[in-house]
Amino acid sequence: MNRIRPYLISLLLLAGFLTLIIATWPVAAGPTWNAKYWNNQTLSGDPVLTRNEANVFHNWGDGAPADNIDPDNFSARWEANIWIDNAGTYQFTASMDDGMRVWVDGNLIIDSWYDSQVHTITADVYLSSRNHPTRVEYYEAGGGAIAQLSWQPVQAITGWKGEYFDNPDLVGQAREVRDDAAINFEWGTSSPIPGVIPDNGFSVRWTRSLNLEPGRYRFTTTTDDGVRLWINNVLALDQWQNQTETSYSVEVNLNGGAVPVRMEYFDDKDNATAVLTWIRIANETGPGLPNPETVAGNYGWSGAYYNNMSLEGTAVLQRVDLGPNYIWGSSSPAPNVVNADNFSVRWLRNVDLAAGEWIFTARVQGGVRVYVNDQLVINGWDMQNIYKVQNYSGSVAVPGGPVPVRVEFFKHKGLAEVKVDWRRPGQATEIDGGEGVTAVMDGARYLAVRSGPGLEFEVETYLSQGQTAPVLGRSSSGSWIKVRLPDGTTGWAGIRYLTLSAPLAALPVLNE
Numbered sequence: 001m002n003r004i005r006p007y008l009i010s011l012l013l014l015a016g017f018l019t020l021i022i023a024t025w026p027v028a029a030g031p032t033w034n035a036k037y038w039n040n041q042t043l044s045g046d047p048v049l050t051r052n053e054a055n056v057f058h059n060w061g062d063g064a065p066a067d068n069i070d071p072d073n074f075s076a077r078w079e080a081n082i083w084i085d086n087a088g089t090y091q092f093t094a095s096m097d098d099g100m101r102v103w104v105d106g107n108l109i110i111d112s113w114y115d116s117q118v119h120t121i122t123a124d125v126y127l128s129s130r131n132h133p134t135r136v137e138y139y140e141a142g143g144g145a146i147a148q149l150s151w152q153p154v155q156a157i158t159g160w161k162g163e164y165f166d167n168p169d170l171v172g173q174a175r176e177v178r179d180d181a182a183i184n185f186e187w188g189t190s191s192p193i194p195g196v197i198p199d200n201g202f203s204v205r206w207t208r209s210l211n212l213e214p215g216r217y218r219f220t221t222t223t224d225d226g227v228r229l230w231i232n233n234v235l236a237l238d239q240w241q242n243q244t245e246t247s248y249s250v251e252v253n254l255n256g257g258a259v260p261v262r263m264e265y266f267d268d269k270d271n272a273t274a275v276l277t278w279i280r281i282a283n284e285t286g287p288g289l290p291n292p293e294t295v296a297g298n299y300g301w302s303g304a305y306y307n308n309m310s311l312e313g314t315a316v317l318q319r320v321d322l323g324p325n326y327i328w329g330s331s332s333p334a335p336n337v338v339n340a341d342n343f344s345v346r347w348l349r350n351v352d353l354a355a356g357e358w359i360f361t362a363r364v365q366g367g368v369r370v371y372v373n374d375q376l377v378i379n380g381w382d383m384q385n386i387y388k389v390q391n392y393s394g395s396v397a398v399p400g401g402p403v404p405v406r407v408e409f410f411k412h413k414g415l416a417e418v419k420v421d422w423r424r425p426g427q428a429t430e431i432d433g434g435e436g437v438t439a440v441m442d443g444a445r446y447l448a449v450r451s452g453p454g455l456e457f458e459v460e461t462y463l464s465q466g467q468t469a470p471v472l473g474r475s476s477s478g479s480w481i482k483v484r485l486p487d488g489t490t491g492w493a494g495i496r497y498l499t500l501s502a503p504l505a506a507l508p509v510l511n512e
Helices: 004-024
Strands: 033-038 049-053 057-061 074-083 088-097 099-104 107-112 119-127 131-140 145-153 160-165 176-180 184-188 202-212 215-224 226-231 234-239 246-254 257-267 272-282 301-306 317-321 325-329 343-353 356-365 367-372 375-380 390-398 401-411 416-423 438-441 446-450 459-464 468-474 480-484 490-494 498-500
Touching: 074 145, 088 099, 088 107, 088 131, 099 119, 099 145, 107 119, 131 145, 202 272, 215 226, 215 234, 215 257, 226 246, 234 246, 234 317, 257 272, 343 416, 356 367, 356 375, 356 401, 367 390, 367 416, 375 390, 401 416, 459 490
Parallel strands: none
Antiparallel strands: 033 049, 033 074, 057 145, 074 131, 088 119, 088 145, 099 107, 099 131, 160 176, 160 202, 184 272, 202 257, 215 246, 215 272, 226 234, 226 257, 301 317, 301 343, 325 416, 343 401, 356 390, 356 416, 367 375, 367 401, 438 468, 438 498, 446 459, 446 490, 468 480, 480 490
16 A cells, blocks of 8 residues: 555656646647738838738738838738648638738739728638648738738528628628528617627628529618628619618619629617618519619619620629729739639610711720620721720711610730720810819729839829829820829829729820
């Protein structure tokens, strides 16, 4: 008995020692990111700061990442290996203000490299069970600064995929993702998910494909507070504002089949209500898009985008466009949805034209066809002339009234540009030296005005939301516009957030 006792004491001491060692082992956590920061927007030269960070989830506001980093006009790169235990499809969510790019395993999955206000982009990627090298690049132009990346496995959802956020702006990673049978909630002053989502100041995104018969449908939302509704990837309703319980309706012609629907909602304070219903009101079929007059005043071109050059198969994106007036350059019309190369677009609209002869013009880099009253007026569908900007024109006589116009466009490789316009014979289309042309900045809080036409040039000042500036001319690519500021200084701004008072082709090309 006395011999056994020392062994028991030794075993107890050994067990205690092992417990102490195990308690000090590191706990598995997320990846450590190697972060580098530059005091320019192009990640150029030597970084001014290198450090390790636990995540890429920053909201600097009007501040800076560190004391030696400027609050505006900086860039950053984060690199890490993401370990995946269970193979499957994962959704990456990037929120940014201004630009961000994300690579996984060397593949660019998110590309939003332009001046912008805060917005969120997602991408679904299949990942095997191993380490996955991941790189994030970011730049800040001016105003607020946000750079956030998160990922989570894609859940099997049979109803509405509800993504619930603990902020009113759908920013960052959803605190909870769940399967909602219907969008029919009267939360009142309570939280949708107590202990996870606050009672006030939250937002939700619901997505689902509805299997519908062909026909005309009326979709109705009832919310307190704001709501946005996409049908067939078209923003059909936008009432993103504080409001008491209010209902809105939009009527849509659908060709039937699987129809993607997305509803976004936010609650500010007090009562919270979110309801979506729909009903088939007629057997009519149409182009699969909301009526232009139902969507918004000057909207009206039904755009269908295809991931091939021949407008074949099912469109990967349908939306309402302001018109065939784009300079995409080497970018995609809709990153992560439409190819950057080898894509095509068909735009449809009824245009009110007075009776008589009209001249249609097209300026394109790519292939183009223009039909008026089902008559082919412009035929530039030629692989021989798609690598440089071409100008086409054609005339047609119309009886007057609403006239169906169809524009078809394709891009193979290189750069993409398309601009279609029309005029009466003898009406001037060019404006000498850009005199009298103005540009209105829309779609962002601030737009950088640079010393030259490119992101590599220094920022001189900013245009603010709604500001109008005289236009002096454009770059050879058409992606940059030279403007004059109120103090008489001039500079270059990206065309993405500028609405011109005259056709782009009418502006003179300036020395860059």
